[in-house]
Amino acid sequence: MTLTDTAHAVDPERGTLDKAASENFPVAPFFLPRDWRTDLMAVYGFARLVDDIGDGDLAPGGADARLLGVPGDSAGDRLLMLDAFEADLRRVFDGTPRHPLLRRLQPTVRRRSLTPEPFLGLIAANRQDQLVGRYETYDDLLAYCELSANPVGRLVLAVTGTSTPERVRHSDRICTALQIVEHLQDVAEDLTRDRVYLPAEDMKRFHVREADLAAPTAGASVRALIAFEAGRARDLLDEGAPLVGSVHGRLRLLLAGFVAGGRAAIGAITAAGHDVLPGPPKPGKVRLLREVGATLRGEG
Numbered sequence: 001m002t003l004t005d006t007a008h009a010v011d012p013e014r015g016t017l018d019k020a021a022s023e024n025f026p027v028a029p030f031f032l033p034r035d036w037r038t039d040l041m042a043v044y045g046f047a048r049l050v051d052d053i054g055d056g057d058l059a060p061g062g063a064d065a066r067l068l069g070v071p072g073d074s075a076g077d078r079l080l081m082l083d084a085f086e087a088d089l090r091r092v093f094d095g096t097p098r099h100p101l102l103r104r105l106q107p108t109v110r111r112r113s114l115t116p117e118p119f120l121g122l123i124a125a126n127r128q129d130q131l132v133g134r135y136e137t138y139d140d141l142l143a144y145c146e147l148s149a150n151p152v153g154r155l156v157l158a159v160t161g162t163s164t165p166e167r168v169r170h171s172d173r174i175c176t177a178l179q180i181v182e183h184l185q186d187v188a189e190d191l192t193r194d195r196v197y198l199p200a201e202d203m204k205r206f207h208v209r210e211a212d213l214a215a216p217t218a219g220a221s222v223r224a225l226i227a228f229e230a231g232r233a234r235d236l237l238d239e240g241a242p243l244v245g246s247v248h249g250r251l252r253l254l255l256a257g258f259v260a261g262g263r264a265a266i267g268a269i270t271a272a273g274h275d276v277l278p279g280p281p282k283p284g285k286v287r288l289l290r291e292v293g294a295t296l297r298g299e300g
Contacts, residue, residue, distance in 0.1 A: 218275040261283075
């Protein structure tokens with residue numbers, strides 16, 4: 001156990017929130033109003049912890065399990081942990097939660113009049129990850145993204161008081177696109193978790209086998225498949241991009257950063273020749289800033 005692991009075991013709340021610095025996109029950048037940053041970090045803490053439970057990435061020591069009332073010998077049972085976490089989430093709305101990250105979330109829920117549904121969707125996505133490791137069709141994958149990604153954008157709109165049906169539709173496109181891009185970047189890592197987020201029907205179409213995804217570098221068929229899925233993600237980003245122009249001020253800059261981050265990540269995948277197997281292609285700051293500028297100007 002490293003010193004960092006020890007600190008996380010002692011203070012699971014701090015350890016989880018510290019992961020915000022390593023995310024693909026800024027969670028609560030400095031230019032946002034302080035109350036927005038506070039509430040977005042509270043939402044992030046929930047989302048990060050539920051993902052860590054679902055991925056088996058909790059800090060050593062079992063502190064999170066104890067906080068949720070799960071016996072130490074059952075801390076490795078992810079479905080049991082998710083059930084306990086859902087029970088504690090419900091206390092956010094009608095009682096006093098046990099976990100410090102959920103106690104931190106409670107004032108945000110009350111201040112912003114947030115509903116349980118988006119939080120329950122994120123828990124459901126992680127529960128699905130324990131039971132479903134393959135997706136037959138693209139529509140099946142989109143249904144998963146409806147749980148795993150779209151609630152995040154809806155929460156951002158709710159926290160900032162800017163939610164409308166049209167904005168939610170655009171936000172859903174952006175969030176689904178970002179989830180697909182993340183899946184493309186993490187093909188090799190996901191395979192080690194026995195998960196494949198490339199639709200089976202597309203793998204068959206491009207003559208890609210799972211064994212091909214375990215290679216150190218991608219062959220021509222895998223590269224063609226990744227290029228195809230990246231194109232789908234790009235189209236979704238373009239469909240969702242009008243969300244940026246529908247808001248103003250600092251929120252517009254935040255949302256432009258999300259769209260630009262997705263476009264820059266796709267650009268990095270393209271620059272790598274669509275070979276994602278050696279590791280996730282990451283965009284540089286110059287590419288990202290260029291994409292932010294283009295997005296703010298409304299350029300496709």
